Amino acid sequence: MTKAADVIVIGGGIIGLSIALELRWRGLQVLVLTQDYQNAAANAAAGMLAPQAEEIAPGALLDLCTYSRSLYADWTTKLTMATGLDTGYWECGILAPRYVRPAFPERNRPSDSQITWHSRKELVGHLPTDNLGMEVVGGYWFDTDGQVDNRALYKSIQAAAEFAGVRVQTGVVVTAQDLQDLSQGVNGLVADRYILATGAWSQELLPVPVVPRKGQLIALQVPHEEDLPLNTVLFGTEIYIVPRRDGRIVIGATSEDVGFSTGNTAEGVQGLFDRAIRLCPALAKYPVVEQWWGFRPATPDELPILGHSADPRLILATGHYRNGILLAPATAQIIADLLFDRPHPLLSDCDYRRFIDGNKLSS
Numbered sequence: 001m002t003k004a005a006d007v008i009v010i011g012g013g014i015i016g017l018s019i020a021l022e023l024r025w026r027g028l029q030v031l032v033l034t035q036d037y038q039n040a041a042a043n044a045a046a047g048m049l050a051p052q053a054e055e056i057a058p059g060a061l062l063d064l065c066t067y068s069r070s071l072y073a074d075w076t077t078k079l080t081m082a083t084g085l086d087t088g089y090w091e092c093g094i095l096a097p098r099y100v101r102p103a104f105p106e107r108n109r110p111s112d113s114q115i116t117w118h119s120r121k122e123l124v125g126h127l128p129t130d131n132l133g134m135e136v137v138g139g140y141w142f143d144t145d146g147q148v149d150n151r152a153l154y155k156s157i158q159a160a161a162e163f164a165g166v167r168v169q170t171g172v173v174v175t176a177q178d179l180q181d182l183s184q185g186v187n188g189l190v191a192d193r194y195i196l197a198t199g200a201w202s203q204e205l206l207p208v209p210v211v212p213r214k215g216q217l218i219a220l221q222v223p224h225e226e227d228l229p230l231n232t233v234l235f236g237t238e239i240y241i242v243p244r245r246d247g248r249i250v251i252g253a254t255s256e257d258v259g260f261s262t263g264n265t266a267e268g269v270q271g272l273f274d275r276a277i278r279l280c281p282a283l284a285k286y287p288v289v290e291q292w293w294g295f296r297p298a299t300p301d302e303l304p305i306l307g308h309s310a311d312p313r314l315i316l317a318t319g320h321y322r323n324g325i326l327l328a329p330a331t332a333q334i335i336a337d338l339l340f341d342r343p344h345p346l347l348s349d350c351d352y353r354r355f356i357d358g359n360k361l362s363s
């Protein structure tokens with residue numbers, strides 16, 4: 001049987017493509033088989049790089065997220081140098097306003113610095129003008145969090161992969177049956193290793209505990225980008241507002257356990273508008289330019305599944321849930337290191353067997 005590539009990646013979302021590109025940069029021949037670029041969650045996301053604002057508990061997920069955030073500046077610079085495309089990476093910090101002052105506003109986190117409460121006046125100091133809703137009493141400022149324009153980033157990864165010589169076949173739907181006997185390859189295409197990166201659809205191919213969690217978003221457009229009312233992300237309760245430098249303002253997101261049910265709903269969109277305008281009343285006057293939805297690949301413990309499957313030829317890279325944009329550079333590094341027999345210390349925490357040994361499959 002003729003070998004089609006050293007590695008075949010199944011799924012061309014941000015995770016599959018980032019891994020494919022990293023492997024190609026390290027000299028391997030890589031083929032990506034994917035159904036579609038269009039349905040990838042990278043087109044739906046908000047692009048926040050927010051391990052602090054998300055208040056992820058100390059542990060493997062926080063370590064993975066902060067490691068990935070530390071890679072972002074160099075990774076996006078490398079992508080821009082390879083393609084000439086801007087990724088919209090912006091170390092803009094994130095404000096997390098609150099309507100009620102917590103009883104103990106200062107919090108210590110063992111693996112992170114102290115979280116410091118700021119008065120409303122101090123928070124407003126981070127904004128171009130006082131654009132916070134009148135009910136905001138104070139909040140937190142996370143200066144190391146930021147954002148990337150996930151759609152621009154995804155395009156730049158596609159272009160970089162193409163320039164580097166990653167081969168991509170779109171319109172290919174790999175089935176569970178296709179993975180039954182890897183000695184015969186996938187769809188007759190043989191490689192030394194196969195990587196499963198099919199996001200929210202992973203359970204259709206293998207019995208991994210990854211389920212879709214739907215998110216709806218809307219976007220406004222500020223007519224003159226210099227009048228952007230925010231220069232930082234606002235991260236509220238069940239709402240975030242992400243201003244892009246080009247004047248677009250992304251507002252998200254719902255979190256719904258409704259399977260792969262498509263479309264925006266009146267309730268979903270109304271809730272986003274209500275919460276966004278309460279947090280930042282200035283938004284009320286801007287035109288709505290888009291509304292959309294996507295599917296986060298959720299695992300029971302919110303950590304991705306990375307590493308070997310039961311078949312050593314098949315490697316898993318799925319279940320990045322609400323942090324897949326943030327985790328793309330770390331995932332690419334970690335999976336590439338695994339293929340080069342240098343397992344990263346964080347890999348063992350992401351092994352799929354945690355759900356079997358720890359009996360979390362039932363949760």
Ligand SMILES: Cc1cc2nc3c(=O)[nH]c(=O)nc-3n(C[C@H](O)[C@H](O)[C@H](O)COP(=O)(O)OP(=O)(O)OC[C@H]3O[C@@H](n4cnc5c(N)ncnc54)[C@H](O)[C@@H]3O)c2cc1C
Nearest residue numbers: 011013014015035041046047048174199215323324325326
């Ligand atoms: C509403 C929303 C907001 C988000 N906001 C953020 C955020 O602010 N910050 C952040 O870090 N993350 C965010 N995320 C999460 C992030 O977008 C995802 O975790 C990440 O994009 C998942 O990437 P993936 O490549 O694993 O999966 P996907 O992007 O879903 O890609 C999977 C790919 O596999 C292909 N595929 C599926 N089945 C098959 C098959 N059988 N055969 C062949 N190909 C197949 C699909 O066509 C698709 O291209 C958000 C997600 C959503 C939905």
